[in-house]
Amino acid sequence: MRKQTFSGGIHPPGYKHLTENMRLERLQPPERVFIPLIQSFGAAAEPLVKKGDEVLMGQKIGDSRELFSAPVHSSVSGKVLSITGYPHPLGSLVPTVVIDNDGKDTYHPDIKGNEDPFSLKPGEIRKMVRAAGIVGMGGAAFPTAIKLSPPEGKAIDTVIINGCECEPMLTADYRLMLERTEDIVKGAEIIRLATGADRFIIGIEDNKSEAFKVFKQKMNGFPGDAALLKTKYPQGAEKNLIDALLKREVPRGGLSFDVGVVVQNVGTVKAIWDAVSSGKPLIERAVTLAGPGIKENKNLIIRIGTPFRSAIEYCGGLTEGTNMLVMGGPMMGIAQWDLDTPVIKCTSGLVAWREGGPAPEFPCINCSRCVEHCPMNLVPTRLMNYSRHGLYQDAEKWGVLDCVECGCCEYVCPSKIPLVQWIRLGKHTVAGLKRKEKSR
Amino acid sequence: MNEDTLILKSSPHFKAEDSVSRIMYTVVIGLVPAIAASIYFFGLRAILIYVTSVASCLITEAVILKIRKKDCRFLWDGSAVITGLLLAMILPPSVPLDLVVIGSVMAIALGKQAFGGLGYNVFNPALVGRVFLQVAFPVTMTTWIPPVALKLNTATYATPLANLKFQNTLTEGTLTSIKDLFLGNVGGCLGETSALALLLGAVLLLWRRVIDWRIPAGIIGALVLFTGIFWITDPGRYASPLFHVLAGGLMIGAFFMATDMVTSPVTPLGSWIYALGIGFMIGLIRLFGGFPEGVMFSILFLNAFVPLINRYTRPRILGERRGR
Numbered sequence: 211m212r213k214q215t216f217s218g219g220i221h222p223p224g225y226k227h228l229t230e231n232m233r234l235e236r237l238q239p240p241e242r243v244f245i246p247l248i249q250s251f252g253a254a255a256e257p258l259v260k261k262g263d264e265v266l267m268g269q270k271i272g273d274s275r276e277l278f279s280a281p282v283h284s285s286v287s288g289k290v291l292s293i294t295g296y297p298h299p300l301g302s303l304v305p306t307v308v309i310d311n312d313g314k315d316t317y318h319p320d321i322k323g324n325e326d327p328f329s330l331k332p333g334e335i336r337k338m339v340r341a342a343g344i345v346g347m348g349g350a351a352f353p354t355a356i357k358l359s360p361p362e363g364k365a366i367d368t369v370i371i372n373g374c375e376c377e378p379m380l381t382a383d384y385r386l387m388l389e390r391t392e393d394i395v396k397g398a399e400i401i402r403l404a405t406g407a408d409r410f411i412i413g414i415e416d417n418k419s420e421a422f423k424v425f426k427q428k429m430n431g432f433p434g435d436a437a438l439l440k441t442k443y444p445q446g447a448e449k450n451l452i453d454a455l456l457k458r459e460v461p462r463g464g465l466s467f468d469v470g471v472v473v474q475n476v477g478t479v480k481a482i483w484d485a486v487s488s489g490k491p492l493i494e495r496a497v498t499l500a501g502p503g504i505k506e507n508k509n510l511i512i513r514i515g516t517p518f519r520s521a522i523e524y525c526g527g528l529t530e531g532t533n534m535l536v537m538g539g540p541m542m543g544i545a546q547w548d549l550d551t552p553v554i555k556c557t558s559g560l561v562a563w564r565e566g567g568p569a570p571e572f573p574c575i576n577c578s579r580c581v582e583h584c585p586m587n588l589v590p591t592r593l594m595n596y597s598r599h600g601l602y603q604d605a606e607k608w609g610v611l612d613c614v615e616c617g618c619c620e621y622v623c624p625s626k627i628p629l630v631q632w633i634r635l636g637k638h639t640v641a642g643l644k645r646k647e648k649s650r
Numbered sequence: 651m652n653e654d655t656l657i658l659k660s661s662p663h664f665k666a667e668d669s670v671s672r673i674m675y676t677v678v679i680g681l682v683p684a685i686a687a688s689i690y691f692f693g694l695r696a697i698l699i700y701v702t703s704v705a706s707c708l709i710t711e712a713v714i715l716k717i718r719k720k721d722c723r724f725l726w727d728g729s730a731v732i733t734g735l736l737l738a739m740i741l742p743p744s745v746p747l748d749l750v751v752i753g754s755v756m757a758i759a760l761g762k763q764a765f766g767g768l769g770y771n772v773f774n775p776a777l778v779g780r781v782f783l784q785v786a787f788p789v790t791m792t793t794w795i796p797p798v799a800l801k802l803n804t805a806t807y808a809t810p811l812a813n814l815k816f817q818n819t820l821t822e823g824t825l826t827s828i829k830d831l832f833l834g835n836v837g838g839c840l841g842e843t844s845a846l847a848l849l850l851g852a853v854l855l856l857w858r859r860v861i862d863w864r865i866p867a868g869i870i871g872a873l874v875l876f877t878g879i880f881w882i883t884d885p886g887r888y889a890s891p892l893f894h895v896l897a898g899g900l901m902i903g904a905f906f907m908a909t910d911m912v913t914s915p916v917t918p919l920g921s922w923i924y925a926l927g928i929g930f931m932i933g934l935i936r937l938f939g940g941f942p943e944g945v946m947f948s949i950l951f952l953n954a955f956v957p958l959i960n961r962y963t964r965p966r967i968l969g970e971r972r973g974r
Binding site (some may be wrong): 449450460461536544545565578581588608617621626 | 655656657658659660661662663664665666668669670672673721723724727767768769770859862911912913914915916917918921960964965966967968969970971
């Protein structure tokens with residue numbers, strides 16, 4: 211069989227063997243959960259509870275009227291201790307609902323199952339997905355209900371289920387694919403129904419061929435298929451995945467809707483199935499804890515709001531000398547500084563290791579490796595220079611806004627230049643200038 | 651668990667195990683076969699030239715780094731060693747050592763450090779050193795000796811290209827044989843004569859992806875096309891494309907000089923334009939210019955266009971309409 215892929219990209223060491231055979235284990239919810247009111251791309255949720263309120267498991271505790279938003283729910287039953295600024299995985303202090311767990315896990319009475327989810331209308335599905343607070347669980351945390359709402363005039367023909375998990379060290383999605391295969395297939399069918407697509411395709415990298423085989427068996431009766439892709443980072447980046455599977459290029463600055471496609475990560479798909487079949491909101495997720503910095507590498511199902519510390523302690527703690535803790539994978543994940551930070555909806559992994567001192571930086575020697583490996587076909591060294599010298603108009607002309615920050619350029623850079631950091635600066639500055647121009 | 655020691659930094663957190671100096675020393679290893687061949691063909695004095703050249707380059711680099719108050723790690727990044735080796739390889743084997751020193755100082759001072767050091771130079775430093783010597787000492791720089799293996803008792807000897815330049819009609823046996831050109835048993839610069847040895851090193855560099863395959867492919871392609879057209883129309887007057895590819899500095903130029911990362915384009919299309927330009931210029935100079943050889947001038951000439959080439963060859967971004 212021909213394995214598809216995109217152009218550019220890199221082959222970092224995978225470290226999948228650390229956890230790929232570790233079954234998903236349920237982590238006992240902690241005595242206290244910390245649920246941030248910002249857990250998705252877009253507007254922050256407003257708290258719907260106050261100090262001293264009794265809350266039930268799955269109860270909505272925050273929501274927003276903005277389009278780009280998602281509600282948040284209590285992941286335990288208990289009592290609201292406070293609503294306060296608290297460390298957040300993205301770095302700053304964020305308003306967070308602190309709940310004392312009563313240990314009873316009493317579900318909110320509104321959470322009810324659904325007899326026949328496949329007979330739901332697209333609008334009903336979107337409503338349920340929004341109400342369940344589902345966001346992109348691959349890391350971007352984009353509100354899923356919006357991704358299921360193609361704008362007028364954009365017909366969707368294909369739903370792509372992203373089972374690439376191209377980040378090194380992470381295997382939580384792989385475990386979900388093996389252990390919750392049917393849920394994912396059914397969830398994919400729900401997405402197909404919601405978007406009016408003809409079919410769905412599950413894209414899987416060939417280092418996870420076990421999952422590919424399982425899906426091939428479980429697909430009968432559904433208008434879906436599984437496709438094997440070459441193992442290459444960033445195979446799971448939305449635009450590259452669409453290019454690899456369908457040979458369609460999402461126009462610059464456009465969305466997958468523009469080429470008739472909706473892409474959802476397997477974790478999100480499973481959450482969608484849970485929401486439409488049992489009414490369960492997004493209050494827990496699969497997380498890989500891996501790397502030489504964590505004593506016992508595991509795959510866990512963790513309640514949202516559980517401090518990193520509880521999960522890491524369950525895995526035997528950090529090994530001596532560990533100085534890097536990253537939420538997400540080693541390529542795009544975010545470095546963490548506080549073990550009390552809670553797991554949120556887009557926490558795909560917690561990976562840890564010991565990092566040596568920073569490698570000395572050399573000037574760019576024009577080796578052009580960054581150009582060769584950029585999956586978006588950009589010229590990272592030039593974007594870096596434009597950013598460094600404040601030439602933002604040039605940076606925009608050379609496509610700084612097209613950068614997806616995958617880090618391939620910096621990975622291959624022999625001069626050890628922090629390319630992504632510079633490009634990110636350029637990207638944010640250009641985006642800011644554009645917004646200013648628009649509002650004028 | 652101790653969180654006081656956690657490092658905060660920007661992603662990506664994984665980096666490939668490669669470095670500037672690793673790339674540079676790979677190039678040095680790639681030059682070893684050609685260096686060995688040069689010692690075989692031109693005797694042990696070659697070693698003296700190499701040592702003088704590399705030492706002068708390193709000393710010049712060290713002094714200027716000191717004056718510019720730069721980190722001394724740049725001294726050992728390997729780039730000055732490459733400049734020294736390459737410069738020696740493109741000097742006549744009979745070159746006096748004081749000229750080697752002058753050439754090395756000029757290569758590093760004028761060719762590299764005057765522009766800001768590693769990564770900032772526009773022209774290939776070794777070629778800058780060579781062009782300086784060529785202009786300042788034209789007679790010495792065009793005096794050639796035969797390879798020792800030929801056991802000839804002459805003090806001077808013409809290079810295959812000079813031999814070609816001064817013949818109006820080519821007859822059987824007047825041109826250097828392809829076999830001698832390929833092995834390197836001919837007159838010429840110290841390290842440029844053996845196409846075989848240079849190719850051996852080039853294979854390593856291509857395999858390690860230290861050089862961009864488009865550049866040698868483009869140069870050789872353009873030269874073959876250019877000289878081929880004339881050869882087909884009048885084989886009695888023009889040498890074959892194969893002769894042109896194997897003769898003179900083409901091999902070392904195409905695989906080791908034009909491919910210098912710092913002074914070549916970063917975009918794929920840019921690399922093609924640059925390489926085809928060099929190949930075409932070489933053909934033009936060799937066939938119609940005043941010099942028998944044109945590799946040095948052609949590379950330097952196209953080096954000057956690299957910033958411009960980069961600017962106008964932005965790759966098509968994923969999702970950008972074709973033919974923007």
